[in-house]
Amino acid sequence: MLAGILFALGVVGLLVRRNLVFVLMSIEIMLNAAGLAFVSAGARWAQADGQVMFIFILAMAASEVAVGLALVLQLYREKQSLDLDSVDEMKG
């Protein structure tokens, strides 16, 4: 339940904010919430699998943050702003 609420909050943050950094933060929130759900499930049945999943999620989150922040840098370099709506060149 908690995981669900946290996840929902992450979604809201993703949709509302336009600053790319905040968007990435929201993604982190969502990943964390998912991981929480996994661990809870694992603990429920006293198995290690949930924790294993969380480790993978962690690894994935780390790599995603790395790449995402590199993109943030690129965006800033190109547009001098972090507004996500300004990168709509792939429209149409």
Added chain:
Amino acid sequence: MNVIAFYIAAVIAIVATVLVITLKNAVHALLYLAVSLIAVAVIFYDLGAPFIAGLEVIVYAGSIIVLFIFVVMMLNLGKRATASEAALLKPAMWIGPVALAAILIGEMAYLLEHGAMGVPAASVVTPRAVGIALYGPYVIGVELSSMLLMAALVGAYHLGWHKQPKLEIQDVSREYGTGTDAGRDSIRTGSGRPAGAA
């Protein structure tokens, strides 16, 4: 499982997260995110997963958030950025996402009501058990995530490295009279250029 600890940590996590998504200053938001993550780590410990709790603090709160903070500070957005953020966050914009999220939470609640649910077992899953599971049935996941990390490393390096378009930046440096290679990195040393303005 300690119920009170769970609920306190849960409340802290929720509050911190709400603050994260509503704050305008990036650094503040990040710090609150760190708080939220640590709260979740507490919950993990409470659930009987001490290894994960440790990992959460060390890796997630420790390195990922720190990385975020590095980048945010590197961008050096300044006061104007925070101001413009305010302009972007009109209350009206919250309606849609909140509605969607509310539906999502509703669905989750429904599921939990009608699904099989029990009080979690009180046993602790030791790191040793995690390690055996990781390198036993899940060893392929280990391999894959190592490859993923490698790819992320290379990708981040490539994206982060940028070739200087010499003409442009030279002009800028000449214009603004800074003798140093001002375009080398994206630290604007207070040159007054607007940052974060849309």
Added chain:
Amino acid sequence: MFKLLFLVPAIPFASFLWLATVGPRTSRRAVAIVGVGSIAACALLSLLLTGSYLVSPPLGGAYTQVLWTWIAAGGFTPQIGLYLDVLSLVMMLVVSFVSFVIHLYSAEFMLGEEGYSRFFAYMNLFVASMITLVLANNLLLLYLGWEGVGLCSYLLIGFWYQDSVNGAAAQKAFIVTRVGDTAFAIGLFLLFTHLGTLDIQELMRRASEQWSTGSSLAITAAALLLGGAVGKSAQLPLQTWLPDAMAGPTPTSALIHAATMVTAGVYLIARTHVQFSLAPPAQFAVAVVGAATLLLAGCSSLVQRDIKRILAYSTISQIGYMFLALGVGAWSAAIFHLMTHAFFKALLFLAAGVVIQALHHEHDIFKMGGLRRDLPYGFWGFVIGGSALAGLPLITAGFYSKDLILWHTWSSPQGSIALWIAGMIGVFLTSLYIYRLIFLVFYGDKKMEVSHRSHWRIKLPVVALCFLSIVGGFVNMPRALGNVTAFTDLLHASLPEALEANKAGMTEGLSEGLAAISFGCGLIAAYVLFLRRRSIANALGASSAGRAIHRFWFADWGMDWIYDRAFVRPVIWFSTIDRNDFIDAFYDGVAGLTELSWRALRATESGRVRWYAAWITAGTVIFVAIALWI
């Protein structure tokens, strides 16, 4: 020898291909050599084949050469086959020889024009198609040749395409003959569905077996074939295209619209004579059409000013004679007249070409005069050709052929006195209009100066045709004058004999005498009206009745006017109001709908990440909802 039959259509076709592709890049000399040479080869071959046929005729009187099977679909297997019997032999000979002579003429005549090789390409294609038409052993191949000559007619009428008037004339020719062609096609469908074959000899055999005389099927089929013939041969009511077709070059008019293409209808009817014999009403219709046309066109020709239009109406009129002969069952007489007509009409057109070229493309006869000393070849060409046309007794070919027809209109069981009288009046009119032309152009005061020396290539064809116009008739002479029936006897191998009922009141000699008198009256009338006392003609023309009649006949008895009102205007009106076709709107609607959905979908690709994320979330929510509650 007969094995070379296929070369007769193949050589002109091959030279067409050469002229169309390589020709424009070679010299005029090369084009002329190839263009004329191919037809010369064709004519030579025809001559050799004729000789071979006459010396040792093939078994059964006909030689068939099948080149290959054209279509093999179910029970329908028409072939590319050539059929040589006397009828097609005669036609082939006439066509190839007259074509050769005219090609030689046009090598000189068209020398100053640009598009020289184009002209010869079209002419050669025409000859190839015409020979195919004449030699075809099945109606489908005949139809192919039919369409081919129609196409070449269109191309050549509109030869000087830069002037849109010529293009319009070409279109008119094509469209009017198309009406006839459609009737012909429907006739083919009918014949095939009921008789199961299109091979001509087989068709005739089955028709006479399966259809009784006078049955409605036979009449319908014959009437449809008649429709096709009427269109191509410019008879009533589809004759309006031929006068306008004179917009083409003079050699074209000579070849296509006088000597050969327009006689294709006559050939068709002669070929399918069994069909017409099985349908007496249709055959009678042929005769009536012929008689009416010859009178109508004769009157129209009398009041024309353009030298070529006079000859065009004259052609229509003479083909009316041929139709008349076919209608009363005098098949061979019709073919005889076809042959002599080819000679003298081609001669008349070539002579007209001489006059036109000498006067720098002047066509109006009232602007000409007194040319008989300056243009000897033109003058004698007209005199000999015109006399043959009118039927100067004894020494011209036209006299013999026309009289044969006149005699048969009287004496045949299907003939009647009314038809005979029509023919007689036609003789009078013919001599009147042609001598009018001769007197106006060659006698009287000179109105235009001319200095012209004819080239041998022009002189030779004219002389050759003059000779033939005189001599060509001697192959068949009436009883009173020696009873030579060489030609008709020859044709009786493939065409039935003309029957002679015993009708009192007329003998052949009397008929001829009356025809000769009729001719003389016309000549004298022309002499008086147009040479001696022009005042009478002018007075006649100036009177109100005269003016009205003149206008009426000038406009071809108002047929163009009728067609314009009845067909052209309604079609144009309808197509103008139907400009935004409602059926088009349906198809446009489909396109419009697609465009609308495109627009809608395009809006979803806004390029904004948050937008996509929002939709993903919404989608997830919906799917979960569906999974939970449905």
